[in-house]
Amino acid sequence: MTNKRIIRTLVVLSFLFIMLIVYLTYFVVFQREAVMQSPYNKRLWAYEEDIERGTIKDRSGAVLAYSQEGKRIYEYGPLYCHVIGYNSKIYGKTMIESKFNNLLLGRGSVAEVFGIGGSGKSGYDLTLTIDHNLQSTAKSKLGSRHGSVVAINPKTGEVLALVNNPDFDPNDSVLAKKWTELTESKDSPLLPRATGGLYPPGSTFKIITAAAAIENGLDKEEYLDTGTVSIGGAAFDNYGKKANGRIDFKKAFALSSNYAFCTLGAKLTSPVLRQTAQRFGFDKTFDFDIDFTRSRFQAKDTDEAGSAALAIGQGETLATPFQMALTACAIANNGIIMKPYIVQRAEDKNGSIVYEKRPQQLYTAVSNDVAAKIKDLMVETVENGTGKNAKISTIKVAGKTGTAENELKGKEKNKDHAWFVCFAPAENPQIAVAVMLEYSGGSGGELCAPIARDIIRQYVKKRSGA
Numbered sequence: 532m533t534n535k536r537i538i539r540t541l542v543v544l545s546f547l548f549i550m551l552i553v554y555l556t557y558f559v560v561f562q563r564e565a566v567m568q569s570p571y572n573k574r575l576w577a578y579e580e581d582i583e584r585g586t587i588k589d590r591s592g593a594v595l596a597y598s599q600e601g602k603r604i605y606e607y608g609p610l611y612c613h614v615i616g617y618n619s620k621i622y623g624k625t626m627i628e629s630k631f632n633n634l635l636l637g638r639g640s641v642a643e644v645f646g647i648g649g650s651g652k653s654g655y656d657l658t659l660t661i662d663h664n665l666q667s668t669a670k671s672k673l674g675s676r677h678g679s680v681v682a683i684n685p686k687t688g689e690v691l692a693l694v695n696n697p698d699f700d701p702n703d704s705v706l707a708k709k710w711t712e713l714t715e716s717k718d719s720p721l722l723p724r725a726t727g728g729l730y731p732p733g734s735t736f737k738i739i740t741a742a743a744a745i746e747n748g749l750d751k752e753e754y755l756d757t758g759t760v761s762i763g764g765a766a767f768d769n770y771g772k773k774a775n776g777r778i779d780f781k782k783a784f785a786l787s788s789n790y791a792f793c794t795l796g797a798k799l800t801s802p803v804l805r806q807t808a809q810r811f812g813f814d815k816t817f818d819f820d821i822d823f824t825r826s827r828f829q830a831k832d833t834d835e836a837g838s839a840a841l842a843i844g845q846g847e848t849l850a851t852p853f854q855m856a857l858t859a860c861a862i863a864n865n866g867i868i869m870k871p872y873i874v875q876r877a878e879d880k881n882g883s884i885v886y887e888k889r890p891q892q893l894y895t896a897v898s899n900d901v902a903a904k905i906k907d908l909m910v911e912t913v914e915n916g917t918g919k920n921a922k923i924s925t926i927k928v929a930g931k932t933g934t935a936e937n938e939l940k941g942k943e944k945n946k947d948h949a950w951f952v953c954f955a956p957a958e959n960p961q962i963a964v965a966v967m968l969e970y971s972g973g974s975g976g977e978l979c980a981p982i983a984r985d986i987i988r989q990y991v992k993k994r995s996g997a
Contacts, residue, residue, distance in 0.1 A: 585654030733935030736844030763836030785916030796842020945972030
């Protein structure tokens with residue numbers, strides 16, 4: 532009897548020991564990074580006190596963030612708050628400060644949670660893909676208006692500029708004083724609108740609808756655009772109820788005809804639009820250098836009226852400006868979306884590279900032929916359509932305007948979101964830009980296209996040495 536009890540006890544103890552090993556293995560393999568990045572990990576903060584956190588620079592070497600006497604200094608205050616983020620003992624870490632914490636502390640990816648190794652007393656320095664001059668220009672052009680600007684190299688995926696407004700000063704002394712104000716503000720300055728804000732994409736979504744139309748042989752249609760069309764008992768108006776008369780597919784895109792594209796949407800149906808949108812990245816996520824919100828196409832299939840609304844970027848479809856910049860990148864890069872990134876490399880204090888990012892493909896949105904046809908449509912939009920304010924005499928720009936109704940429709944007047952997405956030079960794209968202005972009350976062609984134009988002009992001329 533005694534032997535049986537001993538055996539039972541040994542079995543129970545053995546089981547508990549095995550479970551402990553399984554848990555510790557799971558913890559080290561799957562939970563290590565989460566614990567390491569947690570702002571509540573006091574051991575990590577204690578370790579960090581003895582380390583000079585790495586410097587962060589732009590692509591040309593301009594210092595954006597550095598450490599001095601134990602304090603994190605953000606050289607340009609609010610300008611990079613939604614890219615670099617902040618590093619605070621009280622409020623934790625965000626953005627690149629969080630995602631690349633190990634490298635900034637000089638720790639390799641093989642470091643253990645409790646056995647913290649590293650490279651002495653200095654962290655690794657990060658070089659970003661961001662162009663500081665372009666970032667500053669984008670911020671200046673936004674001014675005090677709420678919205679965002681995203682600029683990406685469509686051939687590589689390098690993020691060249693990422694600006695949000697409102698913003699905040701991430702320096703610790705200012706953050707501590709204004710934290711309550713920041714968290715309670717109705718303007719939501721802590722929200723990274725470019726990567727975390729979800730908005731109806733409006734007519735910029737017509738890029739995706741056009742792709743579906745071309746793939747399904749509907750790009751030869753002609754329309755007698757009277758300014759208003761009734762589909763499934765619902766009425767859809769052009770912007771300002773403008774009647775465009777007899778137009779073909781190319782003209783319908785350039786003039787952003789809701790009459791034509793709602794008609795196309797009803798024919799294509801919501802499942803086809805969804806499948807096409809998902810190829811551009813809607814409903815998908817991937818590993819990126821900062822956290823972002825997944826853009827969403829309406830989950831449920833709908834009738835003709837619902838499909839018509841989806842085709843012009845309304846309905847329940849929501850997109851981030853980041854997603855719409857990637858949509859422009861797809862057309863600019865012959866149908867291929869490259870995986871975007873912000874951190875180019877990390878170096879130790881001796882200049883040795885310990886981390887480096889190389890371009891890689893993310894999605895195939897459309898074929899080369901379809902991308903070429905849409906590129907022509909976008910060039911026509913800027914040359915002779917709603918995007919004329921983005922025209923540059925020496926650079927051929929391809930773009931698409933958008934004006935999106937939102938939750939304030941029927942409650943307040945002149946509160947539409949304004950959009951513009953584009954790339955240039957059209958024949959050899961070097962930059963894709965998305966501009967979104969919240970509740971602006973104007974059209975994308977009127978308000979956003981000039982911002983994109985100035986950003987493109989600066990970047991392309993700098994690259995050409997002009």
